[in-house]
Amino acid sequence: MKKIGWRGRFGALSLPAMAILFVAWFPGVSPLVSVCSAEVPDPVMVRLLATAAGMDPLGFAVVPQPPTLSSFVRQPSAAVLLGKALFWDMQVGSDGQACASCHFLAGADNRAKNQLQPGLNGGDGAFGNNPFTGFIDFPGFGPNYTLTANDFPLHLLSDTTNTNSVVLRDTNDVVSSQGVFNANFLGSDPLRMHDTGSPVPDPVFHVSGVNTRRVEPRNTPTVINSVFNFANFWDGRANFFFNGVNPFGPLDEISRIYENNAGVIVPQTLRMPFASLASLATGPPLSEFEMSFAGRSFPDTGRKLIPRQPLAFQKVHPQDSVLGLLSRATLNPDGTVSGNPGLNTTYRSLI
Secondary structure, three states: OOOHHHHHHHHOOHHHHHHHHHHHHHOOOOOOOOOOOOOOHHHHHHHHHHHHHHHHOHHHHHOOOOOOOHOOOOOOOHHHHHHHHHHHHHHHHOOOOOOHHOOOOOOOOOOOOOOOOHHHHHOOOOOOOEEOOOOOOOOOOOOOOOHHHHHHHOOOOOOOOOOOEEEEOOOOEEOOOOOOOOOEEEEEOOOOOOOOEOOOOOOOOEEOEEEEOOOOOOOOOOOOOHHHHOOOOOOOOOOOOOOOOOOOOOOHHHHHOOEEEEEEEEEEEEEEEOOOHHHHOOOHHOOOOOOEEEEOOOOHHHHOOOOOOOOOOOOOOOOOOOOOOEEEEEEEOOOOOEEEEEEEEOHHHHH
């Protein structure tokens, strides 16, 4: 067993903290006994160890704020209200997709139907196979398929403790999150939730020629505690520095925002730190897989939303911690919610 210095691995720990560490990692074994293999840590003891070492839950941590935020946001509480409305509103997507459609449970996606992607990032458009092995080990996989517990793991070994054992089945399909139907953006109807679009036959996501919703290349990460992420998206492309335009931060050297300087519109370079969530937020609303018909722009989206009632097609719980006071719904004595959908305001007023 490789020896690890306690001070080097954990910093300076007190003797009680060391004892808790031993008990947590080696339950039932005296801290004075030499142990060569660790068992599964006891989470209660790990929590005690963390407390003894001076660690607190993230609820006590200071949320990092961009130092120049006040130059762009006059009232943070209003921005929180606007942001939550936009996050949950199905009107933001071209055909009813909200950000929250994929982040509904524990901040992630627990849907089972139509959640498979064949490996398009690797150039593979066939479901259920692995092009590197030539075998089709999941012949039932395809668009609109409903996943079951028996489908997992996708990569199955004859000996799960030995990575060199015989592979019993495998696929490069990705369990991900469904998004929009394949269509070109034509415009918005003020009386309809959905944008007006021209359907495009989808070469991958269809059943007998009938389009299904497209499925994204990667599955949905949780949004819980994501404010503490240095970068966002699985590949980190939502940059720590927000450029005001897209997810790529300073990697997009020509990105500019525009400032009204005494009536003169002047292009400015923005590099706002601690803002990877802002970088992230510029991606999904225009993604042709996630939320948008092809060709829609942010000005198109803004013109659609600004005059509208937020969440106009969804009931908002009157006790919602942020939106409740503006809810048009009613909380019944039995705990159910009835009444009118939406908020008692417009996006123009919120902005």
